[in-house]
Amino acid sequence: MTSTSGQRHAATARLGNTHSTLDNVLVVIGTLLMAATYLWTLFSYRGQQEASSGTVVLPLVAGYMIGAILLVIGNLKRIPLTIIALIPFAAAINIVLGQIVGLSPIPLYMDTVATVLIGYLxxxxxxxxxxxxxxxxxxxxxxxxxxxxxxxxxLIGLLAGYLGRAGVFSSWWRTLMSGVLVGIIAGFVGAPVAAYVYGGGMGVGTGSLVATLQATGQSLFAATTLQAVLSDAIDKGVVFLIVFLLGLGIPQRVKARFSRA
Structure with missing residues (x-):
């Protein structure tokens, strides 16, 4: 009993004993900063075609990046050390998949499989x-x-975690619908970055789709937003289904070892 208890304590140990008020404040500030950055870009520069304009790029990059960093710092004490140790490996999987798909003509991303899996577990x-x-x-x-x-x-990892808590991964169709919904949300969030920082889609496939939509008379922002929503909806639907299938192969006793932060 002592050995089992010790293993369980080690599995759930965190960087700190408590999640402080400061940590909560950092999470809130980071979230609000990212939301404010998105809304500022959307309503201030919706009709702008100069994707390289510093008046758009610098605040957009800074707001999103600083917000993401604050979110990470504020959440660290919530996460068991065993999960923190897995995050670099999960990130590596995401990067490899993202690089491979990004160089292909497929207008998808596939760079969040491990993110959704960690969120779910x-x-x-x-x-x-x-x-x-x-x-x-x-x-x-x-x-x-x-x-x-x-x-x-x-945001995708956050939503995957809450959806995992809600039990949507218990059936394939709920998983698929949830993935599509998350993809639509992610598409709207990422569209200003793709449009104003990079002039459209970054990958071979996504960039081609943006160019095709622009050829029909769509503005840069409209074409990028439509591409992002369509691609992300399909991409996250597929990603969530992959995680659903992976979850079927994970023994329940292993799932139980993951403390939901």
């Missing part, structure tokens, strides 16, 4: 942290263009 805080860490690490090591998308990645 370990809760919203762990999911959000995995998403943010993935994009920050990806941007600092391989592809700097992914850094401003850290906010959207964190």
């Amino acid at each position: 370990a809760g919203p805080a762990a999911g959000a942290t995995t998403g943010a860490v993935t994009n920050l690490a990806w941007g600092l090591t391989i592809n700097p263009t992914t850094i401003p998308f850290a906010a959207g990645a964190a």
Whole structure:
């Protein structure tokens, strides 16, 4: 009994004994900063075509990146040390999948499979942290263009965690519908970054879709938003189904070891 109790304590140990008021404040500030950045960009520069304009790019990148960092810092004490140890591996999986799909003509992303899996197993805080860490690490090591998308990645992990708590992964159709809904939300959040910082889709497939939509007379922002919503809805639907299938293969006793943060 002592050994089992010790193992359980080690599995649920956290960086700190309590989640302080300061941590909660950091999470709230980070969330509000990302929301305010999105709304400011949406309503102030919706008709702007100059994607390289510093008046858009600098505040947008800074707001999303700082917000994501605050979200990670504020959530660390919520997450068991065993989960924190898994996050770098989860981020690596996301990065590898994202790089491969990004170089293909497929207008999808597939860079949030591990984020959704961690969110489903370990809760919203762990999911959000995995998403943010993935994009920050990806941007600092391989592809700097992914850094401003850290906010959207964190949101996906956060929503996956709450949906996991709600039990949506218990059936394939609820999983699929939830993934599509998360994708639509993520598409709207990421569209301003793709449009105003990078001039449309970043990947080969997504960029081609944006160009096609613009050829029909759509503005840069409208084309990018439509592409993002369509691609993200399909992408997250597929990602959530993958996590659902992975969950079927994970023994219940293993799932029970993950403390939902």
